Amino acid sequence: MLAPKEVVKTPPTSSPSVFDLQNIRHAIFQAEQGLKEQGVPIGAALVRNDGVVIGVGRNRRVQQKSATRHGETDCLECIGRLPASVYKDCTMYTTLSPCTMCSGAMILFGIKRCVMGENETFLGGEGILQSHGVEVVNLNLDSCKKLMNEFIERYPDVWNEDIGEEDK
Amino acid sequence: MLAPKEVVKTPPTSSPSVFDLQNIRHAIFQAEQGLKEQGVPIGAALVRNDGVVIGVGRNRRVQQKSATRHGETDCLECIGRLPASVYKDCTMYTTLSPCTMCSGAMILFGIKRCVMGENETFLGGEGILQSHGVEVVNLNLDSCKKLMNEFIERYPDVWNEDIGEEDK
Numbered sequence: 001m002l003a004p005k006e007v008v009k010t011p012p013t014s015s016p017s018v019f020d021l022q023n024i025r026h027a028i029f030q031a032e033q034g035l036k037e038q039g040v041p042i043g044a045a046l047v048r049n050d051g052v053v054i055g056v057g058r059n060r061r062v063q064q065k066s067a068t069r070h071g072e073t074d075c076l077e078c079i080g081r082l083p084a085s086v087y088k089d090c091t092m093y094t095t096l097s098p099c100t101m102c103s104g105a106m107i108l109f110g111i112k113r114c115v116m117g118e119n120e121t122f123l124g125g126e127g128i129l130q131s132h133g134v135e136v137v138n139l140n141l142d143s144c145k146k147l148m149n150e151f152i153e154r155y156p157d158v159w160n161e162d163i164g165e166e167d168k
Numbered sequence: 169m170l171a172p173k174e175v176v177k178t179p180p181t182s183s184p185s186v187f188d189l190q191n192i193r194h195a196i197f198q199a200e201q202g203l204k205e206q207g208v209p210i211g212a213a214l215v216r217n218d219g220v221v222i223g224v225g226r227n228r229r230v231q232q233k234s235a236t237r238h239g240e241t242d243c244l245e246c247i248g249r250l251p252a253s254v255y256k257d258c259t260m261y262t263t264l265s266p267c268t269m270c271s272g273a274m275i276l277f278g279i280k281r282c283v284m285g286e287n288e289t290f291l292g293g294e295g296i297l298q299s300h301g302v303e304v305v306n307l308n309l310d311s312c313k314k315l316m317n318e319f320i321e322r323y324p325d326v327w328n329e330d331i332g333e334e335d336k
Contacts, residue, residue: 061249068236068245068273077236081229084334100300104272104293105236109332125272128296132268164277166252 010097010119010126012140020093020115023047024139027093028117030058030071031147038155039063040162041147044071044094046079046087046111054090055079061162070162071095072102076109087111095144099163100125107132117144121152122163178265178287178294180308188261188283191215192307195261196285198226198239199315206323207231208330209315212239212262214247214255214279222258223247229330238330239263240270244277255279263312267331268293275300285312289320290331 013020023045030043040059047053057075060066069077071094091113092098092106098114103125106114114129115137129136152159160166181188191213198211208227215221225243228234237245239262255277260266263285266274271293274282282297283305297304320327328334 065248066245067247067249067277068241073236073241073269077234079235080233081235081329083329084332087332100272100275100296101241101269102272104268104270104296107268107293109235125275128268128272161249161251164252164255 009123010116010136010138013137016137016139019051020091020137020139023051023053023091024093024095024115024117024141026053026056027071027095028141028143028147030056031095031144034058034060034063035147035151037063040158041151042071042094042096044075044092046075046090046092048086048090054082054086059162062158068101070099070102072098073105076105082109084110091115095141096148097122097124097126097138098129100128103128103134106134113137115139117141118148120145121148177291178284178304178306181305184305184307187219188259188305188307191219191221191259192261192263192283192285192309194221194224195239195263196309196311196315198224199263199312202226202228202231203315203319205231208326209319210239210262210264212243212260214243214258214260216254216258222250222254227330230326236269238267238270240266241273244273250277252278259283263309264316265290265292265294265306266297268296271296271302274302281305283307285309286316288313289316 026045027043035041039062060069087109095117097119194213195211203209207230228237259281265287
């Protein structure tokens, strides 16, 4: 059920930057809040290259009965309309490897970097990102894996629904 | 500003099916409603293979100050949560070539067919769709091109913002 949809898998970054480790915390907070709401624990933060947090978001499948509010799209949606130049100067931080929809959203708006917490529990559209010139960094964080593993074990059906899978 | 982001461009379908010409009308109605609201005139409809319309949607950038509510994502979002099997038995009708975000959303949920009104005024993620096994059909309809051309001429800045472009 959790089979990767892409062949490419980003290896963990050997020496993650202090900047990235600082900023992924905004996304992790969102994911933790999601778990407290019995939601899919995936968070995101759009951070400008000078460290300003433009916005944050989390998966709202359960909370809002939403099909398209993943961590990254909820983040983009909560921010609202922006001129193109703002996106181009930002990194998207997300606790989990971004799905194909969220990868496509980043490409659409010209976001040039994506930093993820991990890609072990799910492998999304990393190949699409990389083939469109987006820099992809995998921090390989145990804290992010723990959140997802706890959720998947407790609510496997909700997780499968979130990624378009279904037990027969 | 409207330069294609993909090399692949789907040629018009020489003999579109009655079924597809019937169902694209649901999406065109949505686009026309959008134009009346001074919104980006792009509509979508998710239609089950037996002709049942599962849901409809339209771009809400202007109406809701939304960054991620394109025709297709608004359609998926208005429908709400669905088990995976429903998507897999559906075609997404959209008045315009779907952007990379919307293409990624279709791939995520396993939608197997995408029928568009046209791809002359904008060329989106068709290459991504096709490389993931999605059947792509271009009806090449003048009515859809007219809606977009009217809007782009009247509100070029809004259109550029919708596709992550910006005049310097």
